[in-house]
Amino acid sequence: xxxxxxxxxxxxxKTDSELWLPKLKNILGSWSATPExxxxxxxxxFQVKCSVDEVFRKCLVIxxxxxxxxxxxVRLAIGIGxxxxxxxxITESNGSAYVNSGRLLNDxxxxxxxxxxxxxxxxxxxxxNILFKWASIDFDNWTVANAEIIHRLLTNSExxxxxLAKVFNITQSSVSxxxxxxxxxxxxxxxxxxxxxxxxx
Numbered sequence: 001x002x003x004x005x006x007x008x009x010x011x012x013x014k015t016d017s018e019l020w021l022p023k024l025k026n027i028l029g030s031w032s033a034t035p036e037x038x039x040x041x042x043x044x045x046f047q048v049k050c051s052v053d054e055v056f057r058k059c060l061v062i063x064x065x066x067x068x069x070x071x072x073x074v075r076l077a078i079g080i081g082x083x084x085x086x087x088x089x090i091t092e093s094n095g096s097a098y099v100n101s102g103r104l105l106n107d108x109x110x111x112x113x114x115x116x117x118x119x120x121x122x123x124x125x126x127x128x129n130i131l132f133k134w135a136s137i138d139f140d141n142w143t144v145a146n147a148e149i150i151h152r153l154l155t156n157s158e159x160x161x162x163x164l165a166k167v168f169n170i171t172q173s174s175v176s177x178x179x180x181x182x183x184x185x186x187x188x189x190x191x192x193x194x195x196x197x198x199x200x201x
Contacts, residue, residue, distance in 0.1 A: 001201065003055035003080050004101040005048040009066060010073040010114075012044035020069050027065055027155075031058070035089040047090050047101070052080055052201070056194040059115065060187065061154045063139055067147035073140065077105035078117040080201065096120065114140055121201050128197060135190055138183055146182040149175065153184060 009020070021040070028038040028048060038048040050058050059076045066074040079101025085094040100118040108116045115132045119125055142150065152159060152167065159167075161175045168175070 001052055001080060002083050002095075002097050003050050003052045003078060004097040005046075005050070005055060005059060005062070005076055005078055006101040006105045007046050007048075007062065007074050007076045008105065008109075009044040010075060011071050015069060015072055017043065020066065020072060023065060024062070027061060035091070036087075037090060039090050041091060047098075049090055049093075049097075052198055053195050055080070057154065057191050060139075060191070061151065063115075064142070064147045064151035064154060067139075067142045068144055068151060070144060073114060075105060075108055075113070076115050077101050077108055078115075079104060080117065080119040080198070119201055124197060124200055128194065131190065131193070138186075142182065145178055149178045150182050150184060150187065153179070 024046070025034075025040060028034070028040075028046070031048070031050065032038060037050075038046065040046045048058065048062075055078055059078065062076065063074055066072050079097045079099065081096030081098075081100050083093060083095035083097060087093045104116055104118045108114065113133075113136065115136050117125060117128050117132065148168065149164065152164060161172050161179070164175045165172045
């Protein structure tokens with residue numbers, strides 16, 4: 001069983017892709033090789049293959065990165081299932097994980113959502129998608145400042161608040177306030193819940 005993230009950048013036409021695209025590719029490239037495990041296509045759409053237990057955290061890393069750019073956001077459709085055909089390019093591979101993810105992206109576009117999951121288990125889908133609806137209320141309203149803090153912590157959890165203060169040239173108390181406002185502890189708890197729930201598949 002594998003996880004496929006299919007995503008597209010919201011409002012990409014209003015922002016210079018040279019600002020965000022290299023950073024997105026850098027993150028995806030730090031996880032695995034292209035084009036077999038990830039690829040950006042049509043300018044603002046992408047697909048990523050990863051392990052099932054890591055997929056929610058990887059979505060958060062992508063979400064927090066894109067939200068560091070003013071007026072940008074991202075839709076993320078998680079498909080979990082099998083892989084029946086493995087190509088040299090992820091966009092040519094196939095299986096239920098790919099089908100679930102691709103179709104789901106179309107659905108959430110129509111419904112105005114930014115994060116959803118589809119597996120072969122209807123109960124898991126229902127439970128996790130209710131969780132994602134609540135969580136997205138927070139994620140979709142991250143400020144640039146909050147997204148920057150979240151992204152740094154998700155990609156380097158060893159950073160102390162003093163180190164973050166130096167990175168952003170702000171006080172340690174300001175870092176503490178941003179971390180609290182961005183509900184980082186709740187994000188960690190949600191990730192742990194996701195990892196536990198996904199074992200029910």
